[in-house]
Amino acid sequence: MFSTIFKQELKYWFNRPVTYIFAAIFFFIAAFLSASSAGIFDSLTVTTGSSKIVNSPMAINDLFNAMAILLFFLFPSIIGVAVYRDYKSNMHSILYSYPFSKFNYLSAKFLSAFTIVLLIILVAGLGLFIGFRLPGTNQELVSSFNFAAYAHAYFVYIIPNVLLFGAIVFGVVTFTRNIAAGFITVVLLLFVQSIAESFLSNPDLRFWSALFDPFGSQAASYYTRYWTVAEQNELMLPLKGVIIYNRLLWLGVATLVMLGVYKVFSFSQNAFTLSFKKNKGERSTKQNFGGITRINLPKATYDYSFWNDVKTMWKLSNVDFKYIVKSWPFIAILLVGLFSLIIMANTAGEIFETKTLPTTWQMLLLPGGTFTFFINLLTFLYAGMLIRRGEITRVNHLVDVTPVKNGTLLLSKFIAILKMQIVLLFVIMVAGMAFQAYKGYYNFEIGHYLFELYALMFIHFAIWALMAMFIQTIVKNQYLGLFILLILLIGIPLLSLAGIEQAVFKYNQAPGYRYSDMNGYGAAFSKYFTYKTYWFVGE
Structure with a gap:
């Protein structure tokens, strides 16, 4: 049953024009950023040359992470809507009568939306590659294509980050049945991350800042902070020590979030709401046992002034x-x-x-x-x-x-x-x-x-x-x-x-x-x- 739901969800997204619109937007943003860094507008802005290679492994990772932050605002309308859509269309009462398990339903819904998000960011990676090689770019700033740099950024940083934030937004929208709550969650997560980063900005706390950064950028900076320009241009980003601890920590958090969603979710539950008003149950008693009462309604006046x-x-x-x-x-x-x-x-x-x-x-x-x-x-x-x-x-x-x-x-x-x-x-x-x-x-x-x-x-x-x-x-x-x-x-x-x-x-x-x-x-x-x-x- 998992494969049936998973395929149906993918078919739904591939038939939606909005999927291709999102992919096109990220493709052009990525192409614009990479082409700009490669000097395609130098003739207009009179930009001088640079000693840094714009498509070095370090630069590729920075561009991917910048676009991933923007991608987080798509999570409520892609990952969050996976289960919410069944309630919105009033199909949940029919779907939940089918003989599939809670695990198959939730995992197929989440992983299908997760796949769509990864495909969109993959299209953005294609935009980066093309942008660096557009006519008019300064090829002295662009090195040869390095597939390992793209793969490293995608698998070490992008996938874990999407899994973590996607799991949180998936749980919030699933239980509240409110996409706006998903956007609030994204804003809160980004805000809390920035506050935590500012509190841990002390050089003596660099290790803890690197360990607890959910994006992983501080963990990478822990090793690359004092790299020379030559090292930034040539070396691959490391995958060791605090970077591995950071990625495992937040993958563990994402797993716990998904286990919590699985534990709490029920096919018969109502939406979670937060209200300070207590609704008191009152018995209503019919009082109009008399005959028919004539009511003289006032004559309506029309005013279109x-x-x-x-x-x-x-x-x-x-x-x-x-x-x-x-x-x-x-x-x-x-x-x-x-x-x-x-x-x-x-x-x-x-x-x-x-x-x-x-x-x-x-x-x-x-x-x-x-x-x-x-x-x-x-x-x-x-x-x-x-x-x-x-x-x-x-x-x-x-x-x-x-x-x-x-x-x-x-x-x-x-x-x-x-x-x-x-x-x-x-x-x-x-x-x-x-x-x-x-x-x-x-x-x-x-x-x-x-x-x-x-x-x-x-x-x-x-x-x-x-x-x-x-x-x-x-x-x-x-x-x-x-x-x-x-x-x-x-x-x-x-x-x-x-x-x-x-x-x-x-x-x-x-x-x-x-x-x-x-x-x-x-x-x-x-x-x-x-x-x-x-x-x-x-x-």
Whole structure:
């Protein structure tokens, strides 16, 4: 029975266009990265030569690991959906009546999705190979093809990492029956890994950092940290000592996770939920034993005016906004973001380990790339969830027959996302002021907080919200849409490698701004706001 389920799952994925879309995206990303490192854009960017070989075993491993991190965001929609799909289609009650064992069902579901993920990253490896040899690359930076370098990165690092993170996401989505919970898990895992790496960054703890790094990159760096350029160009990455211990440790963790999933899973179980409300069982007693009662219904009035559309749009946005702030993806990512703010606040303003006052402009630097990434991630995620909320709850046909214009529905969802962004920016202000008070600094400069958060930063996130609504509307798969948006968010700044350096050609980019107590924002504000207005109007 295992082979039957396994083959059927592979057939399902090979018949899905989204599989080939994911593979094509990773192929082109890999080709772009390898071709860029090999100097294909040197004529545009005036890049000088390098003494490093760009397809050395060490460089190949670094490129593979970089793409594998991006691949983790596919796990919920490929590995996580393996069992969830049976519940979504209401086929589980029929399938679970078939005479197959729990082991055959779970192992076939997981291994089939695991195989698809490995094939996608294998296509990425092909993209790396082709990118290094595209016409226009600097072949002085490219050595001969070394199959062992690709195989080493694939079997020593990629497969164990996919097995570990895939097993965790598989268990979370299987038990919660919620793909969004899988994305939260990926974000949490990456965040916890980065925090652990920062805590173990002390040179005296290098061995423990190498041992407990789930990606294995610190274990490889344990031996390659002091390699010369010649050694980096020629030597294969070692496979000994702490690297073997690291790989065995996390393979053991992945095995324990899968055994836990097997132990807890039941064909008759309900989805795991977390709720603070206790539902009390109450007996309902029928009271209407009398005759038929006549009810005079009020006469309905029809109002199709513009003002009524505005009121409807605002009320619908309130409904969607409450849906967002009460959902666990929002709460979980918000808590992770707050934790990151607290960690960064402890080191804010240090100049050569000398403490300075926690002024407002320093507090506004705290969001950095981490919290702003979380705001964008929530924007991308909920743009898809709100647009397909009717389909998710299976009331989309009822929504379609309501006398509400499509534009009103779409704008209400956009406004709900803007409200979410306003709340998240307010969290930054509250967290900054709370930390200032904790340090005994009470010159809060609330006007400065409001101006930078809501006049400068808010328009940046609003423009991304417009793009998210556009992508999630034209892409029918909300998780494919989320992945495309993440590619755009990460990839647009990398266009400088291809010679596209002007912000006017890169979506939602603008000259930076910096505040000083003497000059304020100076001339930077007008340039920044001009570019943001250009992108907002253009969108």
